[in-house]
Amino acid sequence: MLADLLNESKRTIVYTGAGMSTESGLPDFRSAKTGMWETEDPAKVASVTALNQQVEQFFQFYKQRVLAAKETGPHKGHDILAKWEKEGLINGIITQNVDGFHTMAGSKNVMELHGTLRKVHCETCGKEYGNERYEQDEFYCDCGGTLRPSVVLFGEMLPEEAFIQSIFESEKADLFIVLGSSLTVTPANQFPLIAKEQGAKLVIINMEPTEMDQFADLVINERKIGEILDEADQNVGK
Numbered sequence: 001m002l003a004d005l006l007n008e009s010k011r012t013i014v015y016t017g018a019g020m021s022t023e024s025g026l027p028d029f030r031s032a033k034t035g036m037w038e039t040e041d042p043a044k045v046a047s048v049t050a051l052n053q054q055v056e057q058f059f060q061f062y063k064q065r066v067l068a069a070k071e072t073g074p075h076k077g078h079d080i081l082a083k084w085e086k087e088g089l090i091n092g093i094i095t096q097n098v099d100g101f102h103t104m105a106g107s108k109n110v111m112e113l114h115g116t117l118r119k120v121h122c123e124t125c126g127k128e129y130g131n132e133r134y135e136q137d138e139f140y141c142d143c144g145g146t147l148r149p150s151v152v153l154f155g156e157m158l159p160e161e162a163f164i165q166s167i168f169e170s171e172k173a174d175l176f177i178v179l180g181s182s183l184t185v186t187p188a189n190q191f192p193l194i195a196k197e198q199g200a201k202l203v204i205i206n207m208e209p210t211e212m213d214q215f216a217d218l219v220i221n222e223r224k225i226g227e228i229l230d231e232a233d234q235n236v237g238k
């Protein structure tokens, strides 16, 4: 079924959440029992207040995610999506993930709605550094300002370019495939609806049901993304 939809589609956009990276060993945020927000309070580790008031704790949270991401990297599912882009089967990926795995796997048209852990930048002068600063525990800029991960914190605006490009791609898609997101965080969760309202077919592939399943043409729960993509890859292009 997924392969048929891919074969029939003229313009497919894939939309990924943290569930895309759990098979690389990075925990997601809201899975029952294993999600990060089961043990961490996002307001304490992923907010601007946390950055300004608890810099050390703030950086420890991101440092563990940067190190975990460096440990593993993209899995087969990321590689298949990069291959499908090369083959013209999909046109781009809108991702909420900050691990950089889609780009590392070779995907080119990647819209990072929540920024990236691959860089840090200075709150004062904006200067950018690589994320090796985490390992060096170097959290201050040459200008004396505080460095911060180049990710979107709760309460912050999304990066304008990624946001506008994501609207453009969602409006043009005739097939919109969600992979591994609870679709609970606005405004990132609006893109599947934008695509659907423009007449796209909506596919939601997620271990657990989401509130947006009611709008989807195809829902696949309780199966791993890696297996589903591998299976579809055997039947696309035929």
Ligand code: APR
Pocket: 016, 017, 018, 019, 020, 022, 023, 028, 029, 030, 031, 035, 042, 096, 097, 114, 179, 180, 181, 182, 183, 184, 185, 205, 206, 207, 208, 223, 224, 225, 226
């Ligand atoms: N296969 C399929 N689905 C999976 C898999 C898998 N291997 N692993 C996890 N999932 C599903 C879970 O069931 C869960 O519903 O992925 C979903 C991930 O949802 P969240 O943890 O809420 O992640 P996401 O939707 O990306 O969160 C959005 O919230 O905390 C912020 O900024 C953070 O970008 C994140 C945003």
